[in-house]
Amino acid sequence: MNHPLQLKVDLSKLKHNAQRINDMCLVQGIEVAGVVKAACGQSLIAKAILDGGVSMLADSRIDNVRQLQRSGISEKMMMLRLPSPNQAEAVAACCDISLNSESDTILSLSEAAVKLKREHEVLLMLELGDRREGILPNDLLELVALIQDLPNIKLAGLGTNLGCLGGIRTTTGKLSELVRSVEQVEKYLQRPLRYISGGNSNMLPLVLKNEVPERINHIRVGFSILQGKDAYTDKPIESLATDIFQLEAELIEIQNKHSLPDGEVVIDAFGAVPKFKDVGIQARGIVGVGRIDTDLVTLSPVDKRVSVIGASSDHLVIDLTEKMKQEKVQLSDKITFNLGYGALLQAMLSPYVEKHMERDVNKARDTLLVSDIDTLNYLKKDEWLARLDSQHIVPTQIDSSVLLPLITNGKKVVLIHSLPLAILSVPFRKLESDLVWLHSRTCFESSSEKKQDSILYHLLEHQHVFSAKRSCLLGITHSPADEEKKLSGKGANLYTMEDVDLLGVREIVRKVLNQDLAGDRPITLVLDFSVLTGNEFAKGGLTYRELCQILEVLSNSNRVSNVIISSMYLNSERDLFEYRDYIRTICGHRILQESESVAVDEK
Numbered sequence: 001m002n003h004p005l006q007l008k009v010d011l012s013k014l015k016h017n018a019q020r021i022n023d024m025c026l027v028q029g030i031e032v033a034g035v036v037k038a039a040c041g042q043s044l045i046a047k048a049i050l051d052g053g054v055s056m057l058a059d060s061r062i063d064n065v066r067q068l069q070r071s072g073i074s075e076k077m078m079m080l081r082l083p084s085p086n087q088a089e090a091v092a093a094c095c096d097i098s099l100n101s102e103s104d105t106i107l108s109l110s111e112a113a114v115k116l117k118r119e120h121e122v123l124l125m126l127e128l129g130d131r132r133e134g135i136l137p138n139d140l141l142e143l144v145a146l147i148q149d150l151p152n153i154k155l156a157g158l159g160t161n162l163g164c165l166g167g168i169r170t171t172t173g174k175l176s177e178l179v180r181s182v183e184q185v186e187k188y189l190q191r192p193l194r195y196i197s198g199g200n201s202n203m204l205p206l207v208l209k210n211e212v213p214e215r216i217n218h219i220r221v222g223f224s225i226l227q228g229k230d231a232y233t234d235k236p237i238e239s240l241a242t243d244i245f246q247l248e249a250e251l252i253e254i255q256n257k258h259s260l261p262d263g264e265v266v267i268d269a270f271g272a273v274p275k276f277k278d279v280g281i282q283a284r285g286i287v288g289v290g291r292i293d294t295d296l297v298t299l300s301p302v303d304k305r306v307s308v309i310g311a312s313s314d315h316l317v318i319d320l321t322e323k324m325k326q327e328k329v330q331l332s333d334k335i336t337f338n339l340g341y342g343a344l345l346q347a348m349l350s351p352y353v354e355k356h357m358e359r360d361v362n363k364a365r366d367t368l369l370v371s372d373i374d375t376l377n378y379l380k381k382d383e384w385l386a387r388l389d390s391q392h393i394v395p396t397q398i399d400s401s402v403l404l405p406l407i408t409n410g411k412k413v414v415l416i417h418s419l420p421l422a423i424l425s426v427p428f429r430k431l432e433s434d435l436v437w438l439h440s441r442t443c444f445e446s447s448s449e450k451k452q453d454s455i456l457y458h459l460l461e462h463q464h465v466f467s468a469k470r471s472c473l474l475g476i477t478h479s480p481a482d483e484e485k486k487l488s489g490k491g492a493n494l495y496t497m498e499d500v501d502l503l504g505v506r507e508i509v510r511k512v513l514n515q516d517l518a519g520d521r522p523i524t525l526v527l528d529f530s531v532l533t534g535n536e537f538a539k540g541g542l543t544y545r546e547l548c549q550i551l552e553v554l555s556n557s558n559r560v561s562n563v564i565i566s567s568m569y570l571n572s573e574r575d576l577f578e579y580r581d582y583i584r585t586i587c588g589h590r591i592l593q594e595s596e597s598v599a600v601d602e603k
């Protein structure tokens with residue numbers, strides 16, 4: 001059953017908007033930071049914006065940044081809100097660059113960066129009339145002089161922010177003031193500044209008119225990517241989607257009522273005196289959403305025949321008169337609303353609103369589920385495959401005599417097979433892929449007679465399909481000590497269940513993706529279900545939840561292009577459904593979130 005109150009996010013439209021804005025800016029030499037603070041740490045939203053090509057992400061909250069990074073995002077990260085000296089260490093730890101205006105804070109950032117052995121970039125904010133953050137142009141050189149000598153801090157550029165407090169328009173004139181200060185600083189430092197960040201979405205109209213001064217090379221855009229609109233006029237920007245976020249709520253009452261309240265009018269639940277127009281009897285509906293979940297001012301029904309009459313904490317009253325003249329409306333029907341920025345922010349934050357991410361369907365269709373005939377026949381019995389198919393994972397049958405080229409024009413292939421057979425029969429040559437080995441055992445015994453005991457040896461040492469240094473083994477419970485030693489000696493990265501207990505699975509996968517296998521090479525995932533707990537090999541193996549989390553983060557990286565599944569023993573109902581969850585997770589569906597209706601992910 002659908003959650004009664006859902007915020008639907010169309011990720012392909014989001015990517016489209018990010019891409020259009022990014023392209024628009026790039027041709028004028030302006031780099032885009034995708035501002036994701038309104039996403040409240042939802043990694044799929046940030047991912048979609050990154051997919052649009054922006055060169056970095058920006059957020060105003062440390063919690064959000066951490067949440068994004070926990071889910072595997074490792075792109076350059078900008079902190080928008082000035083940190084306090086107390087937050088310096090956290091900001092230096094998780095952000096690469098931050099906006100600043102206070103010398104004490106920058107001193108703390110330097111200390112923290114030294115302690116963490118990291119470099120931190122600082123973008124100095126200039127106050128140009130909006131009267132929010134920033135130093136005055138006259139005080140600039142003094143601060144620059146101070147920063148210049150600080151260890152592990154680099155002055156990366158200058159920026160300004162207009163239109164947020166004072167409502168000041170971003171104009172060519174204001175930006176020219178910024179450029180003048182930049183030239184002053186560059187002259188003093190005798191080097192060019194990397195970033196000259198001209199503003200937020202308010203700067204886009206100038207970009208569209210091609211009126212941005214030449215030296216401005218950076219912009220921080222949130223609103224216009226998410227809303228597809230001009231921040232001043234609230235009018236759509238050409239070729240951008242304006243319906244990325246929609247709120248769906250259920251009708252819980254439909255009755256005919258008079259348009260005027262009856263009795264002595266005092267104040268409503270929010271302290272205002274309500275005013276109503278007398279239009280006689282109306283067909284009124286109540287939908288199960290209220291001010292707790294969203295902001296009414298920027299909420300508008302998609303169906304133009306429906307209008308909002310008013311709302312209290314939990315009830316939104318709408319006029320259905322026009323709609324009901326044309327069609328039947330009944331309880332539990334969904335009413336869909338478009339959300340302005342305020343409504344969107346609040347809906348993202350409300351724990352009562354379920355967030356539903358609609359993925360790029362075409363991408364999911366590119367997953368091919370391949371299986372040998374016996375397994376396939378077994379799976380068919382249960383409509384198990386049909387249900388996978390409905391989620392755009394296409395099951396395909398293979399003849400076991402056919403050799404499968406594992407990478408087929410960019411399609412993701414999930415292969416269910418017995419591991420030795422799959423690996424030994426697949427033409428892996430020229431695979432150019434990293435390896436993630438999720439298995440209870442290392443299988444690196446060169447002397448063993450049994451094929452399944454030496455598969456990894458075969459792949460790394462014999463056929464050189466993968467390199468040890470670009471391989472990660474995860475979830476190991478059984479491995480002879482000398483195998484572990486040999487593998488580590490060759491540079492393979494090995495995480496036992498003890499490491500899982502110590503670090504947690506998300507942290508480990510993050511390390512795998514960002515350090516051990518850093519880069520963007522495709523990943524071949526070997527998933528042997530012996531890695532699960534309760535298995536004969538793995539009394540202390542991974543739990544359902546842990547495995548789902550691992551697969552989720554891997555899938556989010558968009559790098560997994562081949563999956564080989566083995567040891568899938570089909571003996572009980574429960575297993576079968578569990579297996580399907582794992583396969584769907586690899587293919588990018590969010591099982592954990594679905595099953596628990598968790599409002600905010602990765603908490």
Ligand SMILES: *Cc1c(COP(=O)(O)O)cnc(C)c1O
Pocket residue numbers: 035037060080081099161199200201202220221222223224231
């Ligand atoms: C929020 C914010 C932005 C992004 O503003 P939008 O209007 O959403 O584009 C840019 N810079 C700073 C400093 C911000 O706080």
